[in-house]
Amino acid sequence: MTLPLSVPLSSRLRDVRGSAIRDLLALTARPEVISLAGGLPGTDLLPRERVAAALAAAVADPSAVQYGETAGLRRLREVVAAHESERLGRALDADGVVVTSGSQQALDLVARAVLDPGDPVVVEDPVYVGALQVFQAAGAALHPVPVDDDGMVVDVLAARLAAGLRPRLVHTVASYHNPRGATLSPSRRAALAELADRYGFLVVEDDPYGLLAFDSAPPVPVAAYGGRVVRLGSASKVLAPALRVGWLSAPAELLAAVERLKQCTDLCTSSLTQIVAADLLADRAWFAAHLDALRAALRERAAALTGAVRAAFGTAVTCSTPAGGMFCWLEFTDGTRPAELLPRALEHGVGFVPGTAFAVDRDLSGAARLCFASNPPAQLHSAVQRLEAAWRTTAS
Amino acid sequence: MTLPLSVPLSSRLRDVRGSAIRDLLALTARPEVISLAGGLPGTDLLPRERVAAALAAAVADPSAVQYGETAGLRRLREVVAAHESERLGRALDADGVVVTSGSQQALDLVARAVLDPGDPVVVEDPVYVGALQVFQAAGAALHPVPVDDDGMVVDVLAARLAAGLRPRLVHTVASYHNPRGATLSPSRRAALAELADRYGFLVVEDDPYGLLAFDSAPPVPVAAYGGRVVRLGSASKVLAPALRVGWLSAPAELLAAVERLKQCTDLCTSSLTQIVAADLLADRAWFAAHLDALRAALRERAAALTGAVRAAFGTAVTCSTPAGGMFCWLEFTDGTRPAELLPRALEHGVGFVPGTAFAVDRDLSGAARLCFASNPPAQLHSAVQRLEAAWRTTAS
Structure with a gap:
């Protein structure tokens, strides 16, 4: 139970946009959905065992x-x-x-x-x-x-x-x-x-x-x-x-x-x-080796995602070529509006963030952000297949 | 090296009082000083081994x-x-x-x-x-x-x-x-x-x-x-x-x-x-037992501190009787101003916070906050002895 009380809020709070991404995370958290939506580093790429060892050492103090x-x-x-x-x-x-x-x-x-x-x-x-x-x-x-x-x-x-x-x-x-x-x-x-x-x-x-x-x-x-x-x-x-x-x-x-x-x-x-x-x-030695492995994994994931996108969508999409980081930017050239594609995509088991979520003044209604960092290549291939299927259904 | 650049700051920031307590912590962090200043729970009372075990279990996920x-x-x-x-x-x-x-x-x-x-x-x-x-x-x-x-x-x-x-x-x-x-x-x-x-x-x-x-x-x-x-x-x-x-x-x-x-x-x-x-x-069972032990230790510490204060200062001080928590409040009745006593107290190896640090509109220049939670009874006795010595020096 929460209290039904109405509380007048600060006037400035009304100016703060809710994060469409955080709201989306609730939808994409369903286990059957492959999420390209969140800006999450791949959980499998996090150095959990090294963190565990460091925690065990730290707490001795x-x-x-x-x-x-x-x-x-x-x-x-x-x-x-x-x-x-x-x-x-x-x-x-x-x-x-x-x-x-x-x-x-x-x-x-x-x-x-x-x-x-x-x-x-x-x-x-x-x-x-x-x-x-x-x-x-x-x-x-x-x-x-x-x-x-x-x-x-x-x-x-x-x-x-x-x-x-x-x-x-x-x-x-x-x-x-x-x-x-x-x-x-x-x-x-x-x-x-x-x-x-x-x-x-x-x-x-x-x-x-x-x-x-x-x-x-x-x-x-x-x-x-x-x-x-x-x-x-x-x-x-x-x-x-x-x-x-x-x-x-x-x-x-x-x-x-x-x-x-x-x-x-x-x-x-x-x-x-x-x-x-x-x-x-x-x-330093561990961190350098960890970073090298992380960068190699991200490069592989970026290549998997962009390759799959280009194969699936051809000239209907322009896709950025990531040189680092976690994100790939798509722009549909066929009139597809990702915000309208999204509900169908979620039905097909894939999530992403429409460009409109990041727009300040620009018309980004043809764009979408895809995070390649959160999932391994095979999952990214499946995700793009699902996205393609949703797109073909919407387009027809 | 930091940049010497002058940055104009938000006008409201000028209204934010620095925390005298946080500033004091730098002085009282010296190993020869027994600090009654910080609002720190006793490090020795923290359930560090139980936290370590919980951390080790948690990081498996x-x-x-x-x-x-x-x-x-x-x-x-x-x-x-x-x-x-x-x-x-x-x-x-x-x-x-x-x-x-x-x-x-x-x-x-x-x-x-x-x-x-x-x-x-x-x-x-x-x-x-x-x-x-x-x-x-x-x-x-x-x-x-x-x-x-x-x-x-x-x-x-x-x-x-x-x-x-x-x-x-x-x-x-x-x-x-x-x-x-x-x-x-x-x-x-x-x-x-x-x-x-x-x-x-x-x-x-x-x-x-x-x-x-x-x-x-x-x-x-x-x-x-x-x-x-x-x-x-x-x-x-x-x-x-x-x-x-x-x-x-x-x-x-x-x-x-x-x-x-x-x-x-x-x-x-x-x-x-x-x-x-x-x-x-x-x-629940562990937490109840832990709380019981913590409360007993704090009760013992409060009694040690207030007993020592009353024995040392007699009628020159009124001292609150803590029924819980971490703090004891002193009011000097002999004209001592704790803000003036503090530098001498630090020289004698004990820190506390003068009441003025907590005052909004009131005159609290005769008051002081002593934290009894951070130190075991023997340390608290020593702290009060040092405080008494500083007080007697100042008074003479």
Whole structure:
């Protein structure tokens, strides 16, 4: 029983879009459905035995079950700083890192620390829905900039800035974009960092997928191109989501503000899971081998999914070619509307997310996001067969 | 290295008081200092071996390391609902509970869901600083009501309401108050619930300590007296803080809003630690025995601390008589100002929190909060000896 009481809610809450993806997860959780919908790393690819061993070792220390410092476990901040220094090509120390409960919390705290209601914020279109929700909850005025095969179209942003737009923040999933799969090109990264300096905004570089490069080194972070970049990272896609460990690096003043807000929000992240994350990230040989295996598995899954899609749909679909990350982006060229296809697809036992769920201003009614990370190749083949069957039924 | 960049911050952040307690923890973390400052359960009292066993069992399930539902693990919601039903004396089911990353997150999400900037909120004085920070971050207009030996002085609240105050929320740590140690009397609980119905506000009953009753059954919750009560609970004080598991029960509409905001804030709480919390709370025989041992240890510690304080300070101090929870409240009657005593106390190797850290409007410059939970009796005796020595030095 819940109470039937009517509670007046905050006016800003009305602006927060529900996540169609999270709602979909309820439907796709049925065992007979193969889900390409969630942004879940493959459960079979998570290093569960290594996590179990690290947990067993961690809990031997009494302080592992106690409260910890709000800014995070010192040792984890050190190992994250070491990893980040390598990515950035410049030294970052532990004081430049704050640990959060997943990178989603880092994004929420940055938004709360920086934004007043009505402040302009640039988001990508299509957008990571979790970012859209954060900025809506902060009462921001959203200014979408389109994403194409090379990531955010920075020329469009430059034109808006030249026309007078003065955002506080520009949010980007620059590497292996969610949902678009695209990666911001080096020249666009340089241009974005230069615009941030020129116009005085902060770039929030949301980077949970950067290490999941299939065939190359991870993309050079936007933060390597300039100083006005907050970087968000996460253990969820490279270790395990249930650790709920993320982090950010940012200017000192902003880090201090984030730490103060984190006190309000959850006091601290779990000492236990921070120890595990620190152990695994500090074990360089193991982590490198694990990442190699993970990247190889994801590359195989991406190839399986895109190959099956191209074989099944031919010219009726254009399909992105993932170079990393977890997502493939489809655009139907035959007039199919994925939002209308979805109910039939679920009847056929396959789930995905229609592009409309990620649209800010654009018409993405012909697009769909497919996650290739959650299922092994054979399942992905079956999923595409089911999707094709649903499509043929709908089309006829 | 951190970036020297100056970042303009949200105007509301300037209203958020830093936690003097968290700042103090840095000082009291020195190994030679016995800390009565933090609100930490005794590390030696945490059921670390049982947590270790539960972790080892939990991680055998692949889903334990994956993302989970935003509202929380179904089984944990069920077991919390069962416990809450017993406390409330009426049936609550799993849909009436949302799991959060500690009860601090529940408080933050409730505030964000309900409050618009400028909305009036009633807080206790002295106040739980984590609540003060949450309401400051939400931009609320704070209306403090004093706490005495029987908890919040509800007559004062009633008079303010009669005079026209119309709060959205009234926050109370009704059982074993932090920092005051007091428990809201049954008649005041009934009066508070009746006022909530009459004036249409929500009571937020923040209850991390209720099960830590020394000699009696836990206090009957305020929520048992009326329907306009949001209850917040936590595994931190009865199992382990590092689980970062809390929960709330609330009207359905508010729970849905909290769940939506939790998507923005951290997507979900750790599946792994939720499984552990569910296992331990569902093991009724073990949990009852553990609670009994915990309550007995806390009772012993409270007696040790208050006995030592009375022996050392005589009539120079009045000292509360804890009936549960973790805190003892001192008021110096000899003109000693604990904020001035503190630096000398730290030199003598003992830390505590001056009452001023918890003051909203009141003059609490003669008061201090001492936590008896973190240290065994012998340490508490030493701590009070050190405090007495510092006091005698200061007084001379």
